[in-house]
Amino acid sequence: MDSPWNELTLAFSRTSMFPFFDIAHYLVSVMALKHQPGAAAMAWKNPLSSWFTAMLHCFGGGILSCVLLAEPPLRFLANNTNILLASSIWYMIFFCPCDLVSQGYSFLPVQLLAAGMKEVTRTWKIVGGVTHANSYYKNGWIVMIAIGWARGAGGSIITNFEQLVKGCWKPEADEWLKMSYPAKVTLLGSVIFTFQQTKHLAISRHNLMFLYTMFLVVTKITMMITETAVMPFACFEDTLNRILFGWQQQFSSCEKRSETKSSLNGTGSSTSKPIADASDKVQKKHTKKTE
Numbered sequence: 001m002d003s004p005w006n007e008l009t010l011a012f013s014r015t016s017m018f019p020f021f022d023i024a025h026y027l028v029s030v031m032a033l034k035h036q037p038g039a040a041a042m043a044w045k046n047p048l049s050s051w052f053t054a055m056l057h058c059f060g061g062g063i064l065s066c067v068l069l070a071e072p073p074l075r076f077l078a079n080n081t082n083i084l085l086a087s088s089i090w091y092m093i094f095f096c097p098c099d100l101v102s103q104g105y106s107f108l109p110v111q112l113l114a115a116g117m118k119e120v121t122r123t124w125k126i127v128g129g130v131t132h133a134n135s136y137y138k139n140g141w142i143v144m145i146a147i148g149w150a151r152g153a154g155g156s157i158i159t160n161f162e163q164l165v166k167g168c169w170k171p172e173a174d175e176w177l178k179m180s181y182p183a184k185v186t187l188l189g190s191v192i193f194t195f196q197q198t199k200h201l202a203i204s205r206h207n208l209m210f211l212y213t214m215f216l217v218v219t220k221i222t223m224m225i226t227e228t229a230v231m232p233f234a235c236f237e238d239t240l241n242r243i244l245f246g247w248q249q250q251f252s253s254c255e256k257r258s259e260t261k262s263s264l265n266g267t268g269s270s271t272s273k274p275i276a277d278a279s280d281k282v283q284k285k286h287t288k289k290t291e
Helices: 004-013 020-034 039-045 047-068 073-078 080-095 097-105 108-136 141-166 181-197 205-226 234-245 247-290
Strands: none
Touching (some): 020 047, 020 097, 039 047, 047 073, 047 080, 047 108, 108 141, 108 181, 141 181
């Protein structure tokens, strides 16, 4: 007989994302789109472009993973139910009378609930991406990590292409150059679930899904309540960066210190010469007077 913990984690891993968790994911994604400058005006001026951008935010991870695996990138359109659900949420957010949906979403408890449910879907997407890549490339752990990362955080990556097409792309805000917290935590989860898939991590999948999801939810809610953008593993990143990539900086600093010491010694010797010359002159004058 299984323990209550195993029964809990197993039941959690079998939870269906449709429809409530998917609704939360679409709601958070489209609300993030609406908060961008000029997004509401563009929806009224060009609804088709706004709808396409919203679909990229909602299904960007699936599109990017299909591109990487040479699959049809428009395969997400085959799921009519999810497309209609995401389109309905987009319509209500941008065109609801009196902006009731946005006003209801402005309450902090609603935001916390939706953000927590969205993080649950992130785990399911990572696991689905790793498993799907393993079916193509058996134990190809680099491919599995890439596909799991793309499916879990591809929405923020593929929208850079959409911004480039619209002419509002900013290189300093590129996800590849400056990774956000969702991209980093998704990459970490993709690595962990890949190790579990390849049997390098001795833990069952349902236990790992539960623990990783709890970490995502607690971290996200804490960051929203405290209104801080500090990464939960920023200290670990700094330490690892110093260990792996900080040696050259240490050597360069040591070289600079040695150069400054040598320059100071050189100036000291140069200043001592005039003093010695002055003392010689004083001695010569003194001998002349005695003569």
